[in-house]
Amino acid sequence: MFFDAVRSNKRVVQIFLALITLPFAFWGVDSYVRNSGAGTDLASVGDSKITMPQFDQAWRAQQDRMRQVLGTNFRPESMNNPEAKLAVLNALIDQRLLLLDAAKDRLGAGDDRLREVISKIPALQDNGQFSMARYQAALAAQGMSQPQFEAQMRQDLTLQQLVSAIGDTGIVSKTVTAVMLQIQSEVRQVAELRFAAEQFADQVKIDPVAAQKYYEENTKRFEIPEQTKAEYVVLSLDTLLDKAKVSDTEVAAWYESHKDRYQQAEERRASHILILTNGDGDKEKAKARAEEVLKEIQKSPARFAELAKQFSQDPGSAEKGGDLGFFARGTMVKAFEDAVFKARENEISGLVQSEFGYHIIKLTEIKAGKQRPLAEVRAEIEDELKRQAASRQFAEAAEVFSNMVYEQPDSLQPAAERFKLKIQQSGWLLRNPAPEALAALGQLGNPKVLASLFSDDSLKNKRNTEAVEIAPNTLLAARVIEHRPASTRPFDTVKAGIEAALKAQEAAVLARKAGEARLRELQQGSEDNAVWVLARNVSRADSGQVQGAALKAIFNADVQKLPAYVGAEVDGGNYMLYKIVKVSHPESVDDGRRKALQREYGTTLAQQDFAAYLAGLRQRYKININKSALESKER
Incomplete structure (x- = not known):
C-alpha cells in the first residue's frame, strides 16, 4: 500500500515491525486502548478486547500479503489451520501489548509529525509537492477514510518510537566482534581422499x-x-481496457475539473558549500571554518564554483562546483529550502545551519511554476478515463460472464463469443502439483481452478467450472476436455531402474564402510601412504568450498596435533576423508567486514532484547484467548 513509505526507518526497526505488524488498516490507537467492537471476542489483553472484526481484517490482510509474496505459489488452504489462525491472533496480541505500553508511557505521534510524514510519501506528491487530490484518490482506491488512514499512520509512528528505543540497545563490543571474527576467519588447509561409490x-x-x-x-x-x-477463457480488466473509448470532450472536461493535478510547481536551482558538523564539540570549529569560506566568497562571488570544489564537504556536489540541480519544495531539509526559496536569482546566502552542518548557498536559476497544457497531459487523462470506464464495465461484465458459464455449462463458446475472448487449451494438469510446477502453469496455476477442474462434476459431466477470480479484476472459467485417472507403472517398465538404484545404494554403503575403516586406521597412527589430492583452504566464512556435513566435520576436528583426519558422507553416495594439515588466521580483517558483522550481531541481540521485552509485557498484562471461538471460525 502507498503508506508503506512511513516504514523507511532504521533496519532494526523494520525487522521488528515485520515481526509484530500486520499490514492492514488499523482501528486506531484509541480504540485499542479502550474496549471496542461487538460480538464474540477472540482474546483480551488486560481490559482491551480483540474482536472478531479485527481478527477478520488482520486475517484477510495477512492472506493478501502472502499472496503478494508467493504469487501463484500461494495456497489459501495453507492458512486455514489452527496454527496459522493462532499466529495471526498472537501478532494482534503483540501489537495490542505494545500500544497499551506506549499509551501508558504517553508515547504518540503529534499532528505536526503526522503531516510531515504524509506530505513526504512519493505516491501522494505531484511534481515534488503534496497533492490533496492524489491523497483523496489514493484513499478512495484503498477504500479508506482520511481518519482511518491517519489513525493507522499514528499507530505505525507510535510503534516505531517504541521499537526504535528497544532496537537501539543492541550494541556489540569490539572485543566480542574480534572474537567472532577470529572464529569466522580461521582457515584450515585440507587435502581430500575420495571413496567413490x-x-x-x-x-x-x-x-x-x-x-x-x-x-x-x-x-x-x-x-x-x-x-x-x-x-479455458479469461475475462480481465485489461481485455476491456483495450476496447475502451474516450472522446475528446470527456478528456477536456476532466482536464478542466482537475486542473490542480496538472500544476507544475516552481523549481529552483542552487549550488552550495557544506561544512559538516560531526558532534557538539565540532560545531564551533565548523562554524568558524564556514565563516572563513563565506568571507572568501564575499570577496570574489564569481569564484563560488571554484571555492565549492576546494572547501565543500558534500561529496555529491563538491566536484560539480556545489551544483545541486533543480528541485521543488519538499525536497530539501527545511532550513536549506527556506533559504533557497526566499532568495533572488544569483543571490548568495549567509550561513544556513541544518542538521548536516553549515551551508553557503547560491541561487543560480529559477524555473517558474506553470499549468501543464492539455496537449501535454492528454495521454495520461485518456489512460485514466479508459481505466475508470473499463472498471465500471468489468463489474457488469463479470456478473454476466459468471452467469453464462454457469447457466450454459456444456460449452465456453457462448461466453467467448459474447466477450470476444480466445478459448485457450492447457497441457496435462496435475491435481496437486508441486509449488514450482504450479508457478509454471501461469493463469491455470491457481489452487481453486485446479480443485474445480478435478471435481466430480467437471470430470464426469465435463461441465464448465465456476468463474474463479485468479487475480484482481481477472476471472477464469475452464472445462475438462480429456482425463487420465491415476495408475501404477508396470513392474517390468521400472525393474531396471529399481535394480540400478539398489545397486548404487549398496555401493554407497560399501564406500562408507571402506572410508570409515581407513579413517580409524589413520586416527590410530597407521602409516599415511595414501595419495591425497585437491589441497584447499576452507573457512567458515567461505562455506561454499565443501558441503555442510564435511564443513562441520572439518571444524569439529581436534587440531591440537596435525595432521588431523576426519570423514563425511557427501552427495552421490561418496565418502570423503579430509586431512587437515594447517590452521591459520589472517593477519588483518577488512574493516568493512568487521563493521558488517558487528551490525549483524547487534541486530541479533536487539531482536533478543525485543523478544524479552514482549515476553515481559505478556507477563505484565493478563491475556485470555478464546480458543473455542478461534477454532469455530469458518474460513
Whole structure:
C-alpha cells in the first residue's frame, strides 16, 4: 500500500515491525486502548478486547500479503489451520501489548509529525509537492477514510518510537566482534581422499527378488498421478481496457475539473558549500571554518564554483562546483529550502545551519511554476478515463460472464463469443502439483481452478467450472476436455531402474564402510601412504568450498596435533576423508567486514532484547484467548 513509505526507518526497526505488524488498516490507537467492537471476542489483553472484526481484517490482510509474496505459489488452504489462525491472533496480541505500553508511557505521534510524514510519501506528491487530490484518490482506491488512514499512520509512528528505543540497545563490543571474527576467519588447509561409490559397484550383488520386493513395498513411488487437459477463457480488466473509448470532450472536461493535478510547481536551482558538523564539540570549529569560506566568497562571488570544489564537504556536489540541480519544495531539509526559496536569482546566502552542518548557498536559476497544457497531459487523462470506464464495465461484465458459464455449462463458446475472448487449451494438469510446477502453469496455476477442474462434476459431466477470480479484476472459467485417472507403472517398465538404484545404494554403503575403516586406521597412527589430492583452504566464512556435513566435520576436528583426519558422507553416495594439515588466521580483517558483522550481531541481540521485552509485557498484562471461538471460525 502507498503508506508503506512511513516504514523507511532504521533496519532494526523494520525487522521488528515485520515481526509484530500486520499490514492492514488499523482501528486506531484509541480504540485499542479502550474496549471496542461487538460480538464474540477472540482474546483480551488486560481490559482491551480483540474482536472478531479485527481478527477478520488482520486475517484477510495477512492472506493478501502472502499472496503478494508467493504469487501463484500461494495456497489459501495453507492458512486455514489452527496454527496459522493462532499466529495471526498472537501478532494482534503483540501489537495490542505494545500500544497499551506506549499509551501508558504517553508515547504518540503529534499532528505536526503526522503531516510531515504524509506530505513526504512519493505516491501522494505531484511534481515534488503534496497533492490533496492524489491523497483523496489514493484513499478512495484503498477504500479508506482520511481518519482511518491517519489513525493507522499514528499507530505505525507510535510503534516505531517504541521499537526504535528497544532496537537501539543492541550494541556489540569490539572485543566480542574480534572474537567472532577470529572464529569466522580461521582457515584450515585440507587435502581430500575420495571413496567413490562407483568403485565398489562390481562388488554388489542384487538378490533377484529384491527389486520385486522393493516395488511391492513402494508402489506409491511408481504411481502415474491423475491428469486432465482443459480449455479455458479469461475475462480481465485489461481485455476491456483495450476496447475502451474516450472522446475528446470527456478528456477536456476532466482536464478542466482537475486542473490542480496538472500544476507544475516552481523549481529552483542552487549550488552550495557544506561544512559538516560531526558532534557538539565540532560545531564551533565548523562554524568558524564556514565563516572563513563565506568571507572568501564575499570577496570574489564569481569564484563560488571554484571555492565549492576546494572547501565543500558534500561529496555529491563538491566536484560539480556545489551544483545541486533543480528541485521543488519538499525536497530539501527545511532550513536549506527556506533559504533557497526566499532568495533572488544569483543571490548568495549567509550561513544556513541544518542538521548536516553549515551551508553557503547560491541561487543560480529559477524555473517558474506553470499549468501543464492539455496537449501535454492528454495521454495520461485518456489512460485514466479508459481505466475508470473499463472498471465500471468489468463489474457488469463479470456478473454476466459468471452467469453464462454457469447457466450454459456444456460449452465456453457462448461466453467467448459474447466477450470476444480466445478459448485457450492447457497441457496435462496435475491435481496437486508441486509449488514450482504450479508457478509454471501461469493463469491455470491457481489452487481453486485446479480443485474445480478435478471435481466430480467437471470430470464426469465435463461441465464448465465456476468463474474463479485468479487475480484482481481477472476471472477464469475452464472445462475438462480429456482425463487420465491415476495408475501404477508396470513392474517390468521400472525393474531396471529399481535394480540400478539398489545397486548404487549398496555401493554407497560399501564406500562408507571402506572410508570409515581407513579413517580409524589413520586416527590410530597407521602409516599415511595414501595419495591425497585437491589441497584447499576452507573457512567458515567461505562455506561454499565443501558441503555442510564435511564443513562441520572439518571444524569439529581436534587440531591440537596435525595432521588431523576426519570423514563425511557427501552427495552421490561418496565418502570423503579430509586431512587437515594447517590452521591459520589472517593477519588483518577488512574493516568493512568487521563493521558488517558487528551490525549483524547487534541486530541479533536487539531482536533478543525485543523478544524479552514482549515476553515481559505478556507477563505484565493478563491475556485470555478464546480458543473455542478461534477454532469455530469458518474460513
